[in-house]
Amino acid sequence: MSKDGGLQGLPKIWSHENPPPGFDSVGQGVRIASTVTIFRGSEPHPKRGIRLGDNVVLFDRVRLVMGDLIVNSQADLIIENNVMVNAGAYLSGEGGLILEEEVLVGPGAKILSAGHEIDGPPVSIFGHSLTYGRICIQYGAWIGAGAIVREGVTVGRGTVVGAGSVVTRDVPPGAIVVGNPARFLRWRKGFESTELRGQGWWNRLKSLILKAVH
Numbered sequence: 001m002s003k004d005g006g007l008q009g010l011p012k013i014w015s016h017e018n019p020p021p022g023f024d025s026v027g028q029g030v031r032i033a034s035t036v037t038i039f040r041g042s043e044p045h046p047k048r049g050i051r052l053g054d055n056v057v058l059f060d061r062v063r064l065v066m067g068d069l070i071v072n073s074q075a076d077l078i079i080e081n082n083v084m085v086n087a088g089a090y091l092s093g094e095g096g097l098i099l100e101e102e103v104l105v106g107p108g109a110k111i112l113s114a115g116h117e118i119d120g121p122p123v124s125i126f127g128h129s130l131t132y133g134r135i136c137i138q139y140g141a142w143i144g145a146g147a148i149v150r151e152g153v154t155v156g157r158g159t160v161v162g163a164g165s166v167v168t169r170d171v172p173p174g175a176i177v178v179g180n181p182a183r184f185l186r187w188r189k190g191f192e193s194t195e196l197r198g199q200g201w202w203n204r205l206k207s208l209i210l211k212a213v214h
């Protein structure tokens with residue numbers, strides 16, 4: 001019996017005083033699999049970076065992408081307390097990404113806060129500049145396996161994004177969305193009322209404040 005109560009495959013806990021290379025800060029009880037990879041410039045930034053709250057778990061082969069924090073003024077990746085990111089997920093913080101408390105990210109999901117300019121010359125997209133859009137996955141949302149979330153999108157509190165869905169627009173709190181492009185399926189039972197949606201004004205204000213300070 002292991003000290004984790006018999007569960008096998010849980011990554012080891014890192015000391016928050018001594019975060020692993022590439023992480024700017026980690027909270028208490030954070031678990032990061034040895035196969036997690038990070039793509040970022042070597043220079044740290046005083047205000048932005050890869051910051052993990054308490055009890056965050058990053059399972060095998062999760063990839064965190066930041067680029068160069070000094071050149072790119074949008075890059076930031078905040079993962080709040082009790083977030084669990086399942087195997088093979090791809091999290092881009094290039095345009096800014098926040099996973100609020102208790103968010104679950106399914107295996108192979110891709111959260112993409114950057115893309116490429118597509119219009120006008122040159123023909124080759126290679127020669128175009130990058131586009132950025134901050135993504136916020138709000139408290140308690142569940143991003144299903146293999147789902148894709150596009151730049152600039154806010155996924156509301158307690159939302160469920162179905163497996164394999166492609167989220168191109170903001171999703172209201174308490175909704176279940178599925179498909180490509182993701183469409184509203186129904187409200188989560190018990191949240192048809194305004195209980196979650198009633199806090200929309202606060203979430204919008206919070207997003208505006210976050211955008212303004214970055």
Ligand SMILES: CC(C)(COP(=O)(O)OP(=O)(O)OC[C@H]1O[C@@H](n2cnc3c(N)ncnc32)[C@H](O)[C@@H]1OP(=O)(O)O)[C@@H](O)C(=O)NCCC(=O)NCCS
Nearest residue numbers: 086105106107144145160161162163164165176178179185
């Ligand atoms: C989104 C989800 C929670 C919905 O569950 P549900 O409410 O039980 O939905 P149902 O199975 O009753 O399906 C309702 C309708 O939505 C469709 N649907 C459900 N999930 C879908 C998905 N991921 N993509 C596209 N359509 C989906 C069904 O085909 C059905 O359509 P129909 O009414 O035309 O037949 C579930 O389907 C899902 O995707 N779960 C994620 C699983 C996962 O990622 N697990 C990884 C563990 S971390």
